[in-house]
Amino acid sequence: MDERRAHARLRLEPGTGKALELRRGMILRIEQIEGGQCVDFNCFNLQDHKEFFHTGRTRHMHGLHPTKGDFLWSAPPRERPMMHILEDSAGTNDVLYPRCSGFLYEYHYGLPVHTNCHDIQAEAQREYGLTPDDVHDSFNFFMHTGIDRAGRPFIGRQIAKKGDYVELLALFDVLAVPNVCGADVMATSDFSFKPIALTIFEPNEEALAAVPEFPKFGTQRTPADFKIKNIKADRALRRDPDYVPEFTNVPIRTTELSVALDAEEGQALEALKATGLYGHTDAEVLRYVLFSWWIERFMQGPKHFDDLKA
């Protein structure tokens, strides 16, 4: 890694962001200059801006605090790893909170003109012809967050120190857009702005080769799969008079499956029903048990199922 060649070095000043073209294999390092600064981040497929980073899918795959070894995923229906987190020295990232916006500062603080991540992103993305509508929810690097006992999210004190950094490997050509978080009256960056250092490294085949292979499915679609292939270019929505719905697997049909249980199985079903955790009727409990068992035994990836912790 020490032999990497820097392609560009930049300094992001408070209140600003920068759209950066990263070719496949390039590495972006985002580094704390003073420490304690949140960096919001957007990401687009450089060849097709309709494919962009998705906090929700990333949260689904890696939890609320993605870190080294995790991926930044694109939105459905594309759903591809866009970038790989190669390094994360602070380990304090967030994909729970949305970007701050002008509305938030006016609503919460009565400040209608204030730095905010949405507008900073929009201004940086404008360099590539994107509009404020194209800004998407951000990956929040160096943002220390959690969920309290009542289930409410909170923003904690910063733990990122001077010199802490993350490194992101582009898995295909992307437009990466980091910005210094515009929140100075929220706890996000301990109520102060600090600059951020950016370094782009030349493509690194060794790093690409080390990325874990993800399976490719037909459900990870491309525009070639779309019924409408052109991007809608006007603003108004008008009904297509020739539209005929083609929803997958519709109509949904149900079938009755009769299952004969022996005495031991019948007792097991009764015991599970008595817990009150799986349903009220024999059929409800048995169906719940069937699919819970399947998830527990066969499902790939994060299971998202609290009952399996028993």
Added chain:
Amino acid sequence: MAQREKSVKLVLNQQQLELIDATIARVGVADREGVVRIALREFFARHSAARPDDKA
């Protein structure tokens, strides 16, 4: 073969049945019913000890 004690009618849609059908060979049973029964046995074995007291 053990005597059957009770019969339960599960209402499943075509997608759920597809998953069950794809599981038949994985668990080495003969049919859909066999998948349900092995699911019940294994789930109960795993969860029965801890669960009754968990309910709030």
